[in-house]
Each structure stands twice: as structure tokens, then as C-alpha cells.
Amino acid sequence: MAQDVIPARLFFDQRFGVNSRDLDKVLARALEQRADYADLYFEYTVQEAVGLEEGLVKNASSSTSNGVGVRVLAETKTGYAYTDDITIENLEVAARTARCIAQDRGGFAPAPVGTAKGSPHDLYPLRREGSDLSLDEKIGLLQEMDRIARNSDGRIKNVFASLAAQKKIVLVASSEGWVIGDVQPLVRLNVTCIAEEGGNRQMGSYGGGGRFEFRVLTDNRDYERYTREAVRQALLNLEAGDAPAGEMDVVLGPGWPGILLHEAIGHGLEGDFNRKGISAFSNRIGQKVASERCTVVDDGTLPGRRGSLNLDDEGTPTRRTVLIEKGILKGYLQDRLNATLMGVPLTGNGRRESYAHIPMPRMTNTFMLAGDAAPDDIVRSVRKGLYAVAFGGGQVDITNGKFVFSTSEAYLIEDGKVTRPVRGATLIGSGPDVLKRVSMVGSDLKLDEGVGTCGKDGQSVPVGVGLPTIRIDGITVGGTQTSQ
């Protein structure tokens, strides 16, 4: 939103003495060697974290980081230089370094993809500065979570609770003549419980957050729900048996199991892999890659979500991009470089971890739209299989399309009924194939609680996922019980 431009711009001007005349000068310098595009990305981040273990708030930390990255694009080439010492002298040096990329360019001149004039979004519900929880209130919150967990069951032997609050001020100045900024809040609250019974020790974790103030999590008493969930999961794991091994029908519960979409198709649809032709989804736009029940979108415009942004990290407003519509592959996720080279519009997916990183196409919030099946009917439809409701992390090999994600709460389904809990197991499948096996889609779309972090090429960015209950007809479950 335009209102954010002024504070971000003023902030960097006042703090580091960087005014618009200087920016123009540096950008002009960056373009000197027949470059196509140049931009400057200023970032100032403050973060505070507090942690509790063994009933005690032992750790607290605060950090401040700032820096600027200068990027120069020439055809397929990117020159990048960054420094954490924001001065005009350093910017000029960085511009000279970054532009050297353009020296040996050929004759190809890509068409400009258009400019970001402002963001239509105002996605972060913030109250007045200083209205969020005080340090003492944060410490009190963690102690309350510890108390809730320990009082709920004598088998809970340890509780780890932590919170982190970040505020990032960014400013992007482009050689197309625009300057745009954003102030991005991000909070996160996590709790892990360890339960013990007769030498059997198990863990349960839960958490949430988003782009808002901590007060949101206390006003809604979310912290209490997170804690009870972590306790429930730890206790449940005490009873869990060995997970089955082999291919079987799997029902995924709503919410965080949407990590399936992130791994199985999301990464494979990122523009860089597709421009290079190294994704299992390369050159497949318009083809059927999923059952007609599946419509999958990436949407960076959902208010307050962890994966949402008013602007991506290249200054492009975020938007909703349909990736798969009724089973047909519709689109890729783009940053500026890859959109330009592929001759397609920007999608607002150019993201980076910090000023020390080059932007690339990344997901925001990726989810499947709801279908019409009743969730109970989906479970009832399976004779013998797995019902997986909570997951840890996942990973994908974008070239052969094989992906994994690991359960942290799952049950056997026997004759249409959810029966015994089983230990964590990794599920493995093939991205271009797995959504073709989706035979039922529930009406219960849920987005995750706001804890996802995606890693790519050494860069971590916050993301969201979502899913209604779905049935997959056959996927490999990597347990240890080889009954068949």
C-alpha cells in the first residue's frame, strides 16, 4: 500500500543518508555496461526471540541486521553485490561489481515486463506501534504454556516453548524509475513436549504465527490450543505402533498436509527450473497433470498469512496464480528474470531470504481448493490404508519429480475406520503422477497455522500451505512393517 512507501523510504534516508538523487546515480552507474535492468534492495531487520525449557525462560536474544544488494540483469545473466555497510560509496562499488556481468552480452534484448507502481494490498493487520506484548508479557506467555502442558498430564516430562518476532523494512529502487517499500511483520510461537512412560520417550510439536502482532495469538488464546495439541501428539506417540511399509491408499487430513502440494508440484512449477527445462513439469502447460477434482493455487494476498506479502522482494505486488485448474496445468511461478526471458507476466513470486541473496521464483501460500466430499466419507471409502493428519518436513528432486514428506501423526485405516496410531513414516511419490491419483476431495479446506519455512538453493523464506481432506489411490508409505 502506498502508505508503506513513505515510511520505508524515509527510514533509509534518515538512518543511512540514502536519498533519491543518490539512488538514481547508483542505478545509472549499474546500467552503464548495456545492462537490461538494475535494482537496489535495502533491508533493515530487527528480531527478538525468547525461549523456555525445563520450566525456565533461560534465553532471550535480539538482533539487528541491515544491508543493501545491487542487482544487474543482462539477458540471462545476473550480477549481484551486497554489503551490510550502507553508504553511497559502497553502493557505487557494488554497482560497478554487479554490472561487470553485462560486459560480454550478446545481441538479444528482452522486452520489458512492466513496472510496479504501487501495491494494491494492505495485508498485515497491525495496531499502533508499541501496542504489542512487552518482554515480560512474552515471558509470562511461555511460562503459561509450560504450566498448561505440565498440568494436563503427568507423563509430560519437558516442555520447550519459543517465540520470535521479526520486523523487516524493505525498499526496492528500480532502474525503471520507481521506488517502493514495505514494512513486514512476522511472528511465530512454537511448543514441543516430551512425554515419557516406562522408558518410552516421545515428542509432540505444534505452533503457529503469521504477519501480525503477538497480541493476535493471545487474544484468541491460540497459545493454549498449540500447547494442548503438542501434549496430545506426544501422548499419542507413546501408544503408536510400527508404521506399515509399501504402497497403499492414503487419506491426508486438512491443513498442513498441504505440504504435499508444495513438494509434489509447487517447486516443479517455479519459473527458473522450467525456463531451463530441468523440471519434471517443463513444457507441460495445458497438459493434464492431476485428476479433474484438483484445482491448486498460489496466493500471496491472504491477509495476515505467513506466506503473504504486499510486495514480493523485487517490488512486484503479489497475486493469486492458478497453477492447476481442474487437473490441467495452467501456469508457473515467476520472478522478474524468468518472466522476462520466458515472455510471460510477473506473478509476484520473486523472493529472497535477505539482502545477501539473489531473488528467485518461490511459492507464497500454496493450496488446493475445496471439493464436495464429506471428510468422513473419504475415510470410510478406504478398506486398508493410512490416515495422515500431521507432517514434519518434505523435499523434492525437481528433475525426476520424486518427492517425500514425513508424517508426525498418522493412523491405520481398517475397513473404513481409523484404528491404531503409527510412528512417523516418510511417504514418497512422483510429482507429475500423484495428483492424478486423487480420487476424492473434501469440503473442508484448511490453511496451515503459519509455521512453514521453505528452503531452496540455500535460501529460507516463510511460506504457507493448505489442503482439504483428500484421498490418494496408492502412494508408497515408508514404515518398517512389511505385512504383505
Add this chain to the structure above:
Amino acid sequence: MTIDSSYREKIMERLDLTQDLAQEILVRAKKKGASHGDVVMVESESFFVTVRLGEVEKISQAQEKGLGLRLFFGHSSATGSTSDVSRESIDRLVQDTCTLARATVQDEHSGLPRPEELARQVADLDLVDREARSLPVEEKIRLAKQAESRALDFDPRITNSEGAEFSNEFNRVIYASSSGFSGEYEGSVFGLSVVPVAQHDGAMQRDYWSSTRRKFSRLDSPDQVGEKAARRVLRRLGARKVATRDVPVVFEPETARSLVGHLAQAVSGDSLYKGASFLIGKLDRIIASDAVTIIDDGTIPAALGSKPFDGEGLATRKKGIVQRGVLKSYLLDTYSGRKLGLPSTGNASRSVGQPPSVAPTNFYLAPGPHSPEAIIASVEQGFYVTELIGFGVNSVTGDYSRGAAGMWIEGGKLAYPVEEITIAGNLKEMFQNIEMVGNDLDIKYRVAAPTVKISRMTVAGD
């Protein structure tokens, strides 16, 4: 260069990172009421170039500084950090860290190491390659291009590439504490890697190879890197699923080291005192087969994980962690050691913004008597793991289930490529079931292992 802005007056001058500055900060913190504290400063210069299909794709160059401060008020503590190393910013850092440290709880185990534990001298471990500072960018580009073209030219089925990269970093670490330690060291890291893509019958595969060393002269040649990557990607073409069953599993060094990494985490004091390890209370007990001896050694000259002192100023040293299957030592920093009633093992790791945590230095499975070929030849039907994906490892229980790719072993030979399967077991049993250890150890990463054979795991596929 003249700067016309009046704001320049207000902008604080950036300071050089020195041991004197560290002492000055500690003195200032004491004046504000801190009883003791320590400072870590890191300065780095980094560069990378990626080339793809013979063209430079990205070049990145950077300079960074970071300053971290930990303060104690008696036994309560907090940490703070900044990348803005100016007087104004340091004043704020001291103030903010004091505020946080007063708010946390008094914890009798927290504090700095005792003065007599601190390193008396800073050993020269040959960690930096100063000559290679003058390596021209053109030469770095040439090396990356050569590694990639060697891979692309190796076989017509190699049709594409995710790119090749040359990278280097020079860094300097300063650590000073109010209990009397002050020291610094420099290091460098060079890397060369390539990710070729091969195609056959409409299916694509990619694989990689990389070489990472502290000395430029010790990097594998670009031809070696390219050829190794090419061979690895070619052998994956035509991969298939196999039927679910229990079989012996052989891990090549690239994947075996991840098993050793899981063990490093399980013997870390942090995990142990928190009750988050499958090896609690196992000191002096048998935790692995007698083929398993594991060492942590922070003093190996020019190795990646070497450093003269740890994140709390203690000298690093060589120690046996597992001796013929018996757990002989944990990895400890001062805090986790005190929690467990043991002295620190010099394994405090420190990043600028965080309090110390436990980390291995150079942590490796000692080589055994068997050649990798002999290990494969010992397997009638089994799986040879060349890649693992996912995070299916539970450090509390040892439960293990990960996605894998590799080669099927038939009659003692690598027969055909396999993908889209998982391997599962429990780390407690997996270490007990290590039947053979290879003689092919190369300590080129911080955590390293030779070829390893586990007698039985569950492979899940069709």
C-alpha cells in the same frame, strides 16, 4: 567522492572489528551492571559465480560484518547481535542485551567457562589460503565452465545442466570474554560443483559432484568434478521402483556421513540434557557394533571443521566418541556439560546472533578394513544408497524413514538404478547392525564417513 547530503553528519562511522573493540564493549557492559560477558565478531568476504551451458549466469560478491554479545547478570543471560558496527549501534546493542539479560531467569548452570579451562594459545591450524586471494575472477569463471563442459561432453545423454559453481569465502573470527580470553583466527573455503542433467527415454535425472576445501590447491580439478558428476547422473537413468522387503543396505560415503551426523546430534549435550536424544544414559555402554569407531577432532590441519578454539574460548582437541561400539564421550559445551555434571569437550559453536550451542568439529567414522567393492560383493540382494531426501529422522526415538535413490545390488554387483523408495529402521538398531566399514574415508566435510553396510533395513517400494 563527495556526498552532498547533510545527513552524513549524523551517520555514525563504521568501526573495524578488533580484539580491543571487543574488550571495550565488555567494559561498557560491566559499567551498565553486567557481571560478565563475551563478544564474538565475524567478518567475511564471499564470492560465487555460476555458469550454465557455457555462459556466466550469476556473479555475486559481498562483504559482511557481524558482532554478537552475550551478557550475564549473575546467572541470568541474554544475547544480542548487530551487523551495523557503529558506536551508536553498539551502545544500543549493549543496552538492549542488558534489558533482556535482566529479564531472564537465574540459572545456576549458566555462565562462562572457568579461566583455567581457556585455551592458552591459539594454534595455527593452516586454515587460510592467503595466496588464493589474488585468484582472478576470469580464472574462477574458467574453472566453473571447465567443470560443466567436462560433464556435458562426457556422454550424449547428458543434455542439460543446472549449472556449475565456483565459490570462495575468507573469514575472520574474533572471540573475547570477560574471564580473560581474547583471540582470533582466519579461514578460507573454496568450492567447485556441477549439477548435470541426463535424459533417456523421456525421463530426466540430475546428480551433482562437488569439491570443498580450505586450500584452493587442494580442490579437485574441474575435469575430476565434471566427470564424477557425469558418472553419477548417468547411472541413475532408467531407475525403477522395487518391491517392499527387508534387505542389507550399503551407504556410499556421501550418504553414510548423514548417519554419522544423526549420531553427532544424539551425543550432543544439548539434546541429552533436554531429554531429546535416543542415547540418554548410554555413556560407556555399547551403542554400535564393534566395527564402529567415531572420532571428533578439531585440530586436523586445513580441515573444514578445524578451529583453534571453540565458541567459548576452549582449545579444540581430538577425542574418541565411540570406541569399537562403546560410547566414550559426549559432545559438550560449558552449559550442557554443567547440566550433565561433566567438563566441556570444547564443542561450543557460536554464530553471531545466538548463544553457544553444541556442534561437532571434524566428526568422522574411522575407516575399516574393507574396500567398497568387497562390501558390495558381500551382498546377494540389497540396496546401495547414493541419495537420501527428506527429514524423516526422529532424534528422540531414533526412528528413521527417508526417501532414497541408488542402485540395486544383485549377486554382489551393482545391477540397476532404483528410485521412489524409502529405507526405514531405528538408528539404535542401525548402528548395532553396522556389519562392515569401508577403507575409503576422505575427511572433506565436517562430518565424514567411509562406505558402510547395515545388515538389514526395510525398503518400501511397490
